[in-house]
Amino acid sequence: QSVLTQPPSVSGAPGQRVTISCTGSSSNIGAGYDVHWYQQLPGTAPKLLIYGNNNRPSGVPDRFSGSKSGTSASLAITGLQVEDEADYYCQSHDSSLSVWVFGGGTKLTVL
Amino acid sequence: EAQLVESGGGLVQPGGSLRLSCAASGFSFSSYEMNWVRQAPGKGLEWVSYISSTGNTVYYADSVKGRFTISRDNAKNSLYLQMNSLRAEDTAVYYCARAVGTDNRFDPWGQGTLVTVSS
Numbered sequence: 104q105s106v107l108t109q110p111p112s113v114s115g116a117p118g119q120r121v122t123i124s125c126t127g128s129s130s131n132i133g134a135g136y137d138v139h140w141y142q143q144l145p146g147t148a149p150k151l152l153i154y155g156n157n158n159r160p161s162g163v164p165d166r167f168s169g170s171k172s173g174t175s176a177s178l179a180i181t182g183l184q185v186e187d188e189a190d191y192y193c194q195s196h197d198s199s200l201s202v203w204v205f206g207g208g209t210k211l212t213v214l
Numbered sequence: 215e216a217q218l219v220e221s222g223g224g225l226v227q228p229g230g231s232l233r234l235s236c237a238a239s240g241f242s243f244s245s246y247e248m249n250w251v252r253q254a255p256g257k258g259l260e261w262v263s264y265i266s267s268t269g270n271t272v273y274y275a276d277s278v279k280g281r282f283t284i285s286r287d288n289a290k291n292s293l294y295l296q297m298n299s300l301r302a303e304d305t306a307v308y309y310c311a312r313a314v315g316t317d318n319r320f321d322p323w324g325q326g327t328l329v330t331v332s333s
Contacts, residue, residue, distance in 0.1 A: 105258065136317075137317040137319075139317070139319045139320070141259075147325075148323040148324065148325050149251075149309070149320075149323050150322075150323070151321040151322070154314075154315070154317060154321070155315070155317050155319070190258075192258065192259050194319075194320070196318065202261055202273065202275055203249070203261040203264070204261065205258060205260065205261065206258070207258045208258040
């Protein structure tokens with residue numbers, strides 16, 4: 104059971120928009136800690152996708168965006184492409200556990 | 215370009231020990247905090263341990279506290295994870311990751327090294 108809750112899977116057709124939610128609590132996201140998102144392509148290591156809630160590292164397409172409100176955060180992907188098929192993880196810090204926490208991950212399928 | 219390369223994984227019997235290494239290049243290793251994160255087969259990411267840039271501060275996940283020890287050698291640009299009293303549930307790919315910025319995002323990650331605990 105992950106501290107941060109994500110839907111196990113989402114899907115969309117090429118060109119469509121999908122969102123992935125990440126729900127936490129008052130000891131992590133709700134406490135003001137930043138949320139980061141990672142993309143893990145099949146058979147590879149995770150890669151930073153969004154940091155500080157809504158910032159993209161250089162090289163990440165602007166089709167990817169993040170937002171945060173209250174105890175939740177979201178990752179939005181517009182103009183879906185087949186190569187976006189991957190697992191996506193949110194991450195934050197938890198003050199009550201004094202650890203970094205990840206969501207359980209969401210598998211994106213591009214139909 | 216910052217790069218991390220893990221090594222030391224393998225097959226070990228329950229109760230055994232293993233030492234993982236992470237070689238850093240392309241950045242000033244001694245200036246950065248570092249982490250270990252693991253991923254059991256077919257499962258999600260689990261943060262394992264953190265070490266400050268000087269090595270003076272360390273944190274562990276409850277699941278490994280008392281059994282794992284994180285350390286670093288800044289002169290060798292290397293991060294380590296000593297794993298003792300290994301259990302079947304420690305079977306996972308272990309990644310090292312650099313912590314960046316005041317928000318401690320993890321970037322980059324190494325390619326990972328597989329640890330299998332089985333008799």
